[in-house]
Amino acid sequence: MSVHIKGISSFFVGEELVTLEGLSAELRYSIPGNPPRLSSPNGTHAVGQLYVQKVELVQPRAKFPLMMWHGGGLSGVTWETTPDGRTGWQDFFLRHGHNTLVSDASERGRASWPMYPEIAEAKPEHRPIDVAWHMFRFGPPGGYHRDPKKRITFDGLLFPIAFADQFLCQFVARWTDRSSDDRAQKSYDAYVQAAGPAVIIAHSQGGYYAINSASRYPDAVKALILIEPVVPIAEEFSVEQLRSIPVLMVLGDNKPANERRSNFLSKLMEVSACVEVFDLPAMGIYGNSHMIMMDRNSDAVAALIQDWIRKKDLMQ
Amino acid sequence: MSVHIKGISSFFVGEELVTLEGLSAELRYSIPGNPPRLSSPNGTHAVGQLYVQKVELVQPRAKFPLMMWHGGGLSGVTWETTPDGRTGWQDFFLRHGHNTLVSDASERGRASWPMYPEIAEAKPEHRPIDVAWHMFRFGPPGGYHRDPKKRITFDGLLFPIAFADQFLCQFVARWTDRSSDDRAQKSYDAYVQAAGPAVIIAHSQGGYYAINSASRYPDAVKALILIEPVVPIAEEFSVEQLRSIPVLMVLGDNKPANERRSNFLSKLMEVSACVEVFDLPAMGIYGNSHMIMMDRNSDAVAALIQDWIRKKDLMQ
Numbered sequence: 001m002s003v004h005i006k007g008i009s010s011f012f013v014g015e016e017l018v019t020l021e022g023l024s025a026e027l028r029y030s031i032p033g034n035p036p037r038l039s040s041p042n043g044t045h046a047v048g049q050l051y052v053q054k055v056e057l058v059q060p061r062a063k064f065p066l067m068m069w070h071g072g073g074l075s076g077v078t079w080e081t082t083p084d085g086r087t088g089w090q091d092f093f094l095r096h097g098h099n100t101l102v103s104d105a106s107e108r109g110r111a112s113w114p115m116y117p118e119i120a121e122a123k124p125e126h127r128p129i130d131v132a133w134h135m136f137r138f139g140p141p142g143g144y145h146r147d148p149k150k151r152i153t154f155d156g157l158l159f160p161i162a163f164a165d166q167f168l169c170q171f172v173a174r175w176t177d178r179s180s181d182d183r184a185q186k187s188y189d190a191y192v193q194a195a196g197p198a199v200i201i202a203h204s205q206g207g208y209y210a211i212n213s214a215s216r217y218p219d220a221v222k223a224l225i226l227i228e229p230v231v232p233i234a235e236e237f238s239v240e241q242l243r244s245i246p247v248l249m250v251l252g253d254n255k256p257a258n259e260r261r262s263n264f265l266s267k268l269m270e271v272s273a274c275v276e277v278f279d280l281p282a283m284g285i286y287g288n289s290h291m292i293m294m295d296r297n298s299d300a301v302a303a304l305i306q307d308w309i310r311k312k313d314l315m316q
Numbered sequence: 317m318s319v320h321i322k323g324i325s326s327f328f329v330g331e332e333l334v335t336l337e338g339l340s341a342e343l344r345y346s347i348p349g350n351p352p353r354l355s356s357p358n359g360t361h362a363v364g365q366l367y368v369q370k371v372e373l374v375q376p377r378a379k380f381p382l383m384m385w386h387g388g389g390l391s392g393v394t395w396e397t398t399p400d401g402r403t404g405w406q407d408f409f410l411r412h413g414h415n416t417l418v419s420d421a422s423e424r425g426r427a428s429w430p431m432y433p434e435i436a437e438a439k440p441e442h443r444p445i446d447v448a449w450h451m452f453r454f455g456p457p458g459g460y461h462r463d464p465k466k467r468i469t470f471d472g473l474l475f476p477i478a479f480a481d482q483f484l485c486q487f488v489a490r491w492t493d494r495s496s497d498d499r500a501q502k503s504y505d506a507y508v509q510a511a512g513p514a515v516i517i518a519h520s521q522g523g524y525y526a527i528n529s530a531s532r533y534p535d536a537v538k539a540l541i542l543i544e545p546v547v548p549i550a551e552e553f554s555v556e557q558l559r560s561i562p563v564l565m566v567l568g569d570n571k572p573a574n575e576r577r578s579n580f581l582s583k584l585m586e587v588s589a590c591v592e593v594f595d596l597p598a599m600g601i602y603g604n605s606h607m608i609m610m611d612r613n614s615d616a617v618a619a620l621i622q623d624w625i626r627k628k629d630l631m632q
Binding site for chain 2: 008011113230233
């Protein structure tokens, strides 16, 4: 099956121009064999921009474009091919008639990252796969091993762990200070205003940003599809603005208790009749990790989501 | 006009796994409202990987896929939309029947970058647009100004300087030490072996890597299209392996003398009968900057390149 596209394009949104001055220039090697050149960081830099790659169909069948927001320490690559080389969710939703907008949040991937400590605060986090192994619920702490045969997983895990190193290649540095979060949120807000109305599918940390942007610009967000999301703290967040936005939350297997998420859902459900949760193991679907879009049943879960989108009258 | 594609996918190539140990864990804020978590960098990281996004046509008309390699301090975004929002060269060559492979070199864009100084040496260069202004031949040194109306350009410049800030958003950090260069070359070499045979179109620093990879794996490179390239030093480089590879060099306007490039071309032309140079101003095309694929005549120059590809019998 093929896809008829109008074209592929990209743009940046949410940048702020910052001028550095008074820093010293350094002699830098640049091209093998050339003498070093004097390089000065003084001048104007772009900071906080978000990168968006847009694929437009000749005949979209969805009413609104689909924005795909990745999680923390990752980039838009999340939505492309799975680590074992199957087609990703970008491809799936293109084939199902959605124009796709795949973004890299500020400071990640093609969105670039600013000098630190001159612009960004402190040093970012580089997460080894050993740490991600348990956080992403592939298996118990310490379960990663260089030798794929020695990797310890949860029973029935659907993540393709033989290809964990291809997944590791997707990891990007993550600033963990509050000003970085504020910059990311600001450019997501600008993005929603510039490129909405849209349906947003957001993963993990991206869910937090998506919920915030939706609550600020509810007219620009036609549905929120939250994959294993981080959510705002219920006590500090007003859910009123979300009351008319269809929300779907999709959760995998082997989850620890998450009071923050439960509290948020309860509060949201008090004001909204259009919130649904696909708790996959409760639906008889076992073995999904935090990276549902990469698990071996990724297409089957995407089909459930597509069905929900259709039922919400978001297809033409 | 539309494009019929089989799909969009991506992969990484050339990664090396590096295990860090003995570094101290830090308390890090991660999600607003959550207590800080202890974050350890100890464990396995991927280093040196190159990112590739592949778009496959249903019916390619070119004999080989087209690899698009960006220049220093930039990413694969080079080949997408122009800063003023016209379609980029990726789109142009897709429409002309080429499967495209757009990459981000190691340490740039979606290829991620490693911790420094623990893995990468020293601190990378963050180039302000003030410095790029003259290096990319938009105008004289000091010609950039925040106010687009006050920007000073070379006469007849074709770069869309009113959108220079969108271009600035594309800038990524650049390591300038030799080990970074070696890593980039190593993953480009792995890429050519894994995804070739292909035609390579390479810009600036990417030209240096492309010439090196082609000379090591000449069977995997069916043509080299070098846009304003950096070239190896003639005296230190053996051109023998390039003798059967068609080479096209495309050069813009307002160039300073470049003895290194002239020497390389002379030496290459001694052994090869299939080297051509499109020196645009010598052909009556004036005003191109270093970023020819973004200049206002980008489609016209792409058409000249496509014509050269056709004449080299690289279309079906």
